[in-house]
Amino acid sequence: MSPISTSSLLAFCLLLLGLNVKNIFLQHSPKDLHLCIDIYDEFGIGGGASGVSGGLLHPYSPKVKPLWRAVECWHESLRLLSIAEAAAASKEFDLGSQEIAQIFNGFIVRRRGILRPAVSLKNMNTLNDNAQNCLASCRIESIDRDTAQNLVPNLSLPFNSAFYMPGAVNVHPQRYLEALYLACEILLEDKSNSGFEGKELHFHKKCVNNLLELAEEYDAVIICLGARSAFLPELSGRLPLRTCRGIIAHLQLPDNIREEYPEHGPSILSDAWLAVQGPRDIHIGSTWEWRSRNYSRNVPTEEASKALEELLPKASATYASIRNWKFSGATAGLRAMPPLTSHGSLPLLGCVDDFVGENHACKFWLFTGLGSRGLLYHGWLGKLTARAVLSRNEDVIPPELTSWRSTIK
Template sequence: MVSWRFNFPVIGQTSRLMHIGRTLSPTVAVSSFSHLHQRSLRYAVLGAGFAGLSVAWHLLEQSPIELHVCIDVLDGVGIGGGASGVSGGLLHPYSPKVKPLWRAAECWEESLRLLNIAETAICSKELGLNNGELAQNSDGFIARRRGILRPAVSLKNMSIMNDNAQNSLAGCRIQVINEDAAQTLVPNICVPSNSAFYMPDAVNVHPQGYLEALYVACETLAKDMSAAGLGEKEINFHKRSIGNLLELEGEYDAIIVCLGARSMFLPELSGRLPLRTCRGVTTHLHLPDNIREEVPEHSPSILSDAWLAIQNPRNLYLGSTWEWKSCNYEQNVSMEEASKALKELLPKAAAVYPGITKWAFKGASAGLRAMPPLTGNGSLPLLGRIDDFISQTHASKFWLFSGLGSRGLLYHAWLGKLMAQAVLACDEEVIPSELTSWRSKLIKKG
């Protein structure tokens, strides 16, 4: 794992106070925070994936500048050690189904903002180095802005994407192109229906590098806010597994469970959440040195029945498999599991990119996704207070943010912002009811 320590732009006290007033309504801001002046608040964020680090960032950013705030991020397998760190990283605000994604515009904009924050951390580090060393992850980038190309492989697929193109967001357009135009972007790509959908503003994110950079940005933001304001801000990462939530009872003002599928294995939550588990294997392929048919530097990543996340002209990630009801959340993949994944994924990828058969296997990793239930608004993550069935003493307030599923990168930033606002205001009403309605169907324990 690569560790970075970067300089981050200082946020002034005046702008911070103005920001807080804009984020929450004046009534909420005054009634919820006036009595906390000079108090010290401690928050535990369980999980260092997309959900956890988004919540941690927004808790710092949204907290009143006069308060002393300490945030402990706890994760037994490290930053990005779960499903978030091995996800495909293809960021776009569109659904392969007929119905548009819920609140896609807000989610898209906030995800781009957090991504820019992580990239700013990289730039600050590079400018501050004395020895000329570049700060980068093993693949050399946090975000690759080459867009995403989706060949239409059926009439139904074409109809859905045409609808998406007609209703595309201003910040992420969809262009309908033919096979010739598609091949100028990705040579030798196959477009069965002579129609493909190009999202030039979509982004290929390196999940592990992004998460590590976002945590470093949190550290620097805490330092800068402490220097600029009256209250000290602090964030710490602890590589610590939590056996049960009552271990932390009374130690923190609030405990936010952001453990993804691992939240389902906590004794207080086991069998009570409307989530399903799905293990997905992602394979890493590279083009052998004796083959020249590399992917051009400008080529977008590819979405189809299998996705190809282009890392550079000779490296890509191919994914992912879907093993429902798995309990295996280890990132490590055996050769048997990797071979099975390749056997499943390669034919799907070759249907749109035949050249993939010339690429060689380099490695594989896996993650256990927490898949949310289907609602009238689509498959939405679970947010809300859970202390009613965690503890009778209420010495700490317990919250849950889980079920990001296969769209975690799109949803994590805006929903993390909502969760942080709710925690700081001690008010679940900050969260849209679509995200909290799952609690009415909770399985009660006798």
């Protein structure tokens, strides 16, 4: 590819998905290219919806069919998870930093698999059919009641069948994003020590109110703003996104109850999902409030109570013991849900110079609409976006992800 022959390049990443974009920039940019990357996020690392997601990662649709480009996305996600874990471990070991230890006090990736109970005869038949097309790297096993209850005692299986994905994982999104940022800093330091001078990385905890204020300062701007992309004046009313606020309830097992969730038990996908954080700590979710514009992760007491009333009956229908657990808090995020296409609900990518104004040439790039599948899509699509920006060539991006512009009048 023909790289950008300019003095600086911006990865504008407001939801930290761009951390992967930045990582690719640092890995693949030419040695003699002076590269200055500034990241703007007014809420800090993982401060938006990405940092509070359920973190259940697998490459399948709700019907357990592989998603669009599932193989590429799945493999890249696993690669980045390993990079994040290695960065957290190496930094803590090398520096003995108490601050680093506190940030990563807990898992980044919980590798216990995900279990999906069959909730109806139709659902069971559909899952059985589609499980035959599973990926070799994330297989799906049809298991009976006894096998499922060996994994999770007291699990309710109305049709005596469940589908187990042993290779699926549960990610702690906040720790993952912080570790991925740390990995980028380590990569930058390593490249500097290897003679790759002129590579800079800066994080700015501040808000950008419009894109034009960045036009003169940077050679490229990547908009990774999630649902808030539609709030920018240049993009307002022009993106085919639906916003949806989701609330996740946090539950803990009271001290006087000894029956813990099994240490090696999988997380659960059903009408409500259970993302296991530990034997005495579970998150359940999620609610769906369409057309919301509230992107605060804080959940008032009344809103949290209503969310729990909605989620707990769904969760207990699968795992009845959850009713013995105690509510300990709630968090929320605003999803950016893309339109449904023949390939499924796909993110919105591509150059948006025409939206911003004249006299731009592949300067402004959009990376949004990942919906509830950001953990799966962000790695591989971040790599493609970085290559497109460096080469000023949108053809690097699959046309399915840029076709949304043809619907804009």
